[in-house]
Amino acid sequence: YIVSTSYRTAYHFQPPRNWINDISGLMYYKGIYHNFYQYNPHCALWCWGDITWGHSVSTDLVNWIQLEPVIEPDNPSDIDGCWTGSATILSGGQPVILYTGGRRDKRQVQNLVLPKNPSDPYLREWTKIGNNPVIQPVVPGLNRSQFRDPTTGWIGPDGLWRIAVGAELKGYTAALLYKSEDFLSWTIVDHPLYSQNYSSNMRKCNMWECLDFFAVLPGNNSGLDMSAAILRGTKHALKMSVDYFDKYLIGVYDLKRDAFLPDTIVDDCRLWLRIDYGHFYASKSFFDSKKGRRIIWGWSQEADCRSDDVAKGWAGIHTIPRTIWLDSNGKQLLQWPVDEIESLRTNEINHQGLELNKGDMFEINGVDTFQADVEIYFELTSINAAEPFNSSWLFDPEEHCCEAGASVHGGIGPFGLVILASNNMDEHTVVHFRVYKSQQKYMILMCSDLRRSSIRPSPYTPAYGGFFELDLAKERQISLRTLIDRSAVESFGGGGRVCITSRVYPAVLAGVGKAHMYAFNNGSATVRVPQLSAWTMRKAEVNVEKGWSAI
Numbered sequence: 001y002i003v004s005t006s007y008r009t010a011y012h013f014q015p016p017r018n019w020i021n022d023i024s025g026l027m028y029y030k031g032i033y034h035n036f037y038q039y040n041p042h043c044a045l046w047c048w049g050d051i052t053w054g055h056s057v058s059t060d061l062v063n064w065i066q067l068e069p070v071i072e073p074d075n076p077s078d079i080d081g082c083w084t085g086s087a088t089i090l091s092g093g094q095p096v097i098l099y100t101g102g103r104r105d106k107r108q109v110q111n112l113v114l115p116k117n118p119s120d121p122y123l124r125e126w127t128k129i130g131n132n133p134v135i136q137p138v139v140p141g142l143n144r145s146q147f148r149d150p151t152t153g154w155i156g157p158d159g160l161w162r163i164a165v166g167a168e169l170k171g172y173t174a175a176l177l178y179k180s181e182d183f184l185s186w187t188i189v190d191h192p193l194y195s196q197n198y199s200s201n202m203r204k205c206n207m208w209e210c211l212d213f214f215a216v217l218p219g220n221n222s223g224l225d226m227s228a229a230i231l232r233g234t235k236h237a238l239k240m241s242v243d244y245f246d247k248y249l250i251g252v253y254d255l256k257r258d259a260f261l262p263d264t265i266v267d268d269c270r271l272w273l274r275i276d277y278g279h280f281y282a283s284k285s286f287f288d289s290k291k292g293r294r295i296i297w298g299w300s301q302e303a304d305c306r307s308d309d310v311a312k313g314w315a316g317i318h319t320i321p322r323t324i325w326l327d328s329n330g331k332q333l334l335q336w337p338v339d340e341i342e343s344l345r346t347n348e349i350n351h352q353g354l355e356l357n358k359g360d361m362f363e364i365n366g367v368d369t370f371q372a373d374v375e376i377y378f379e380l381t382s383i384n385a386a387e388p389f390n391s392s393w394l395f396d397p398e399e400h401c402c403e404a405g406a407s408v409h410g411g412i413g414p415f416g417l418v419i420l421a422s423n424n425m426d427e428h429t430v431v432h433f434r435v436y437k438s439q440q441k442y443m444i445l446m447c448s449d450l451r452r453s454s455i456r457p458s459p460y461t462p463a464y465g466g467f468f469e470l471d472l473a474k475e476r477q478i479s480l481r482t483l484i485d486r487s488a489v490e491s492f493g494g495g496g497r498v499c500i501t502s503r504v505y506p507a508v509l510a511g512v513g514k515a516h517m518y519a520f521n522n523g524s525a526t527v528r529v530p531q532l533s534a535w536t537m538r539k540a541e542v543n544v545e546k547g548w549s550a551i
């Protein structure tokens, strides 16, 4: 198979060569979007001590130019790697970066860098300050090798800056809270922003990595600046990357207690909602002051074998930036690809008023099936056939997606999209829904099933899944938007209630044949498709190798 070129994405963020991982600092500064990320300039693998801060810039979040790495390991406070951190724009407009440094003795410390020339909108050069590290792991009971990933700072009512740092402390996983007047000298607050005891039923919950803490308004997709005055009705989201997924809690930031209080306490972190139910980790959000929205994106690691990564010469992509906001019910976050990505759409095709009976497959022709954006609305003709919901499925939606795959007939569903399908269907990926009845409400299962996505033996091909609630008395339509970009598939179900990122490596993509795409239904109840639109997606200019001096 022609591994090296065919799996490279056409409009996702990735480096021309080498390894990338976490999103490490995002900001909009003097007309430019900045993406800083974990980057190994030497090869396509993650290696201790090699990790620097890669840097790319953009004016539209679609096309990117890669600049020189900005922070490299070169002193005892980061010699084992310049790991994840965050950017903050201080009150006078000055940008700063805090990042975790790995030391040889395995202690993790927090370091500060400042731009050499803040009037340069590209912020190409950064200087480590003399008194690094600015935060040491000195708290009694702290595990010194589990103390990392400082958040973006925010200002509290006392005018002091605050940040949170993920840590393992005396049997707790915690978001430790630090305060500072000047961003240079920090003191720990006597209680964490939030913490959780490791207990037996949470044995799967590890240290919280890549914390993110941000303000949201129910039902309002305008973003909020964390340092602005807190508006009435504001809620807060605490996001943590843990156990292979990015999870979050919704609650309030109690200013008197200086603590995050989740709306509901769920001890078992397997039940926490996820930013994305697929192959997505280490996301970060930022307030986009240009358009007044909050944007988030995450890292999607390769799911093929390491020897293929080495052969390709690159590994890791970032997902499409998404606007993120809180649903009007105040319970869950919604996400939608930023509008800018629609500038890549071409060759639009449309279908209206399709009817899909049990066993129907409707082929979607006329777009490049390897590089497409598909939006489809499924309308339920009746909800009586919904099968009963079993709440134990919430612990392991992946397992339920395996049991209830696209070929298993149901009452309502499975229905959805079959993509990247070879002529004889020996390779295909399915994104589908099922509707279940749970007492007074309906629960929708969304799966991204990769089990037949490749005939090649090496890729990791699970069935990802997530559930969302839908008031079917009010809303009879379930929408699906799927962005297909060669080895990346990002799906947004129910208007962004469940998002699933997947990585696929079909042989059909490596030049063996043409791929097909179908809308299908395999449930006993007929579903209508009032609207189906699809586009071919053009290639974006993403980090094209021109040399650092291109701008």
Ligand code: DQQ
Pocket (backbone or CB within 6 Å): 021, 022, 038, 051, 083, 084, 100, 148, 149, 209, 210, 241, 281, 282
């Ligand atoms: N990756 C970074 C760490 C972070 C982890 C190192 C999460 O700072 O906790 O590359 O993917």
